[in-house]
Amino acid sequence: LGGITKEPPMHIVHVAVEMAPIAKVGGLGDVVTSLSRAVKDLGHNVDIILPKYDCLNLSNVKYFQFHRSYSWGGTEIKVWFGKVEGLPVYFLEPQNGLFSAGCIYGCRNDGQRFGFFCHAALEFLLQSGFHPDILHCHDWSSAPVAWLFKEHYMHYGLSKARVVFTIHNLEFGAQLIGKAMLYSDKATTVSPTYSREVSGNPAIASHLQKFYGILNGIDPDIWDPYNDKFIPVSYTSDNVVEGKRAAKEALQQKLGLKRADLPMVGIITRLTHQKGIHLIKHAIWRTLERNGQVVLLGSAPDPRIQNDFVNLANQLHSSHGDRARLCLTYDEPLSHLIYAGSDFILVPSIFEPCGLTQLTAMRYGSIPVVRKTGGLHDTVFDVDHDKERARAFGLEPNGFNFDGADTAGVDYALNRAISAWYDGRDWFNFLCKGVMEQDWSWNRPALDYMELYRAARK
Ligand code: ADP
CATH class of the missing domain: 3.40.50.2000 (Glycogen Phosphorylase B;)
Structure with missing residues (x-):
């Protein structure tokens, strides 16, 4: 300045x-x-x-x-x-x-x-x-x-x-x-x-x-993987792989998930219509099908929706207890560990005025997978489709996105994301480093x- x-x-x-x-x-x-x-x-x-x-x-x-x-x-x-x-x-x-x-x-x-x-x-x-x-x-x-x-x-x-x-x-x-x-x-x-x-x-x-x-x-001091008491290893873009590996292990251990090197999808959200509830549910099942792990932290102001997720949690915890955990509460410290320990943060909103979770995700070197709406469209640039649009803002592509509000849309983005993780870890790690270096502060x-x-x- x-x-x-x-x-x-x-x-x-x-x-x-x-x-x-x-x-x-x-x-x-x-x-x-x-x-x-x-x-x-x-x-x-x-x-x-x-x-x-x-x-x-x-x-x-x-x-x-x-x-x-x-x-x-x-x-x-x-x-x-x-x-x-x-x-x-x-x-x-x-x-x-x-x-x-x-x-x-x-x-x-x-x-x-x-x-x-x-x-x-x-x-x-x-x-x-x-x-x-x-x-x-x-x-x-x-x-x-x-x-x-x-x-x-x-x-x-x-x-x-x-x-x-x-x-x-x-x-x-x-x-x-x-x-x-x-x-x-x-x-x-x-x-x-x-x-x-x-x-x-x-x-x-x-x-x-x-x-x-x-x-x-986002406030870079409040969200700072180099100085965050809720994650096990401080990291910057220089040691992002090491920092995120430690955070993923801590997250798996804390939530009782299998400690394995699997793609981790995190979801941190209010559970309301706006946030694409049917898409969230679908993505959980798709991630499990792709042998990934999924952690959802969210709570629903509407008791019917909360109940619905309690039932889903029971079902998932018995069928896929080692790979899925739904934490249906509001928990700020846990949110930090999820941002750090996830490979992907999913935000499939039906509409989203700005959205902060995708920005926080990037600050922690997690790759956003989002629906192209509102602020999600302005901040997440698809690695396959948005090179030029990103460069117009002086940025490199930083995530995966999709258009429709149907399950095919989520699949399209999520499948590419998970495949990229399995098929090209060096490239994926480079992407994580890159998103951490983008400035989404004020x-x-x-x-x-x-x-x-x-x-x-x-
Ligand atoms: P909205 O304002 O529509 O809820 P934003 O993405 O703008 O969505 O902001 C959501 C904020 O609330 C983020 O900082 C996110 O980390 C946090 N958050 C949402 N749900 C939870 C939760 N269950 N526990 C902790 N933090 C949460």
Whole structure:
């Protein structure tokens, strides 16, 4: 970044309902933390406002302390301060108990809870004399910031601020999202391909002039095979073969799988329709048929789907107990070991706004096998078909992909991937080394966001 001229620092405030690692449900939580860190590293000031859930993982909050309290919305709101991954976070704790529900999402009144939070966050900024340049809100859950700001707060002390709204997943709360699209100064979604895929959606179609697709990155410090307490041997692209071999053995041992040199397919996902459940199941069976091993780490918010997978797990563990393991929970440490110990990470999503798992996979030298949709299309370049497309981005091909949403599609990509593993280990190892050296961090996307923030202020 040495060549970039110094600009005056901007002050960005994120109003968000998820933040990794203390209150993370999905990619949104990762993005709030890692985008903020990247922007801060460019020399800007970033604050985050988060509900103080009773289920917060406070062991990852440093200097946690009472900050102040104020009255709003018929209740007292206590504000706590702490640092998470080096970022200043203000936690709002309304004394009406709205965030003492034991969970982040899943209450019948989620809309009301988060609407209250957004309004309380703006009130906090006003009463505390903050003058942010950018208010950045995310998905339906903090979408109300866009219109509450324009309707109430813009005319008072917060007049300097501009609102940037990011859609992480249009599936959720499209109605609220449309309103935030209207009221925000700039809007983004998390990959160029997804931005095109959703451009016809009525919530978005009339706002294309202020709508941009900016790819997510991953935080290279949080995901770092050279410095990861959850894997047995530190590695970089220089000793990727050795590092991954040790991780695979540790994974096999931990999960009670046969310790053998077999192709390992890892799947780390929420188990929902979006993620291609029928394709995931098919891929498990195909991998076993090809004498591979498969580990799935995932949990389903829908109890019927969870049950279905519990049954599948029972079936697989008795028929292929030495080669298949389904871990149907949320387990961050185990996810690290799977990223490191797998040869392939499978992401057969029906749609995928950006997707972080394929990026994390590559950081750990695992080869992504993905369906060509949204951000998966923008980040995974097929070794057989996408040489030119990759080179247009200055990259080498880095994985296997497929088009259709049927089992033939998965087979097409997965069979080529597993065959490559069996037939050309030197080539395969070279591919692993290559993907580790690709930069999927926030280096580039953070600059794109800064450009967007600046454009929002014009
Ligand atoms: P989404 O936000 O749609 O769930 P992303 O790919 O954007 O999908 O982000 C998913 C994130 O959650 C990744 O960091 C992934 O490693 C993590 N993750 C998903 N399921 C699990 C799980 N069961 N245990 C641990 N981490 C998980």
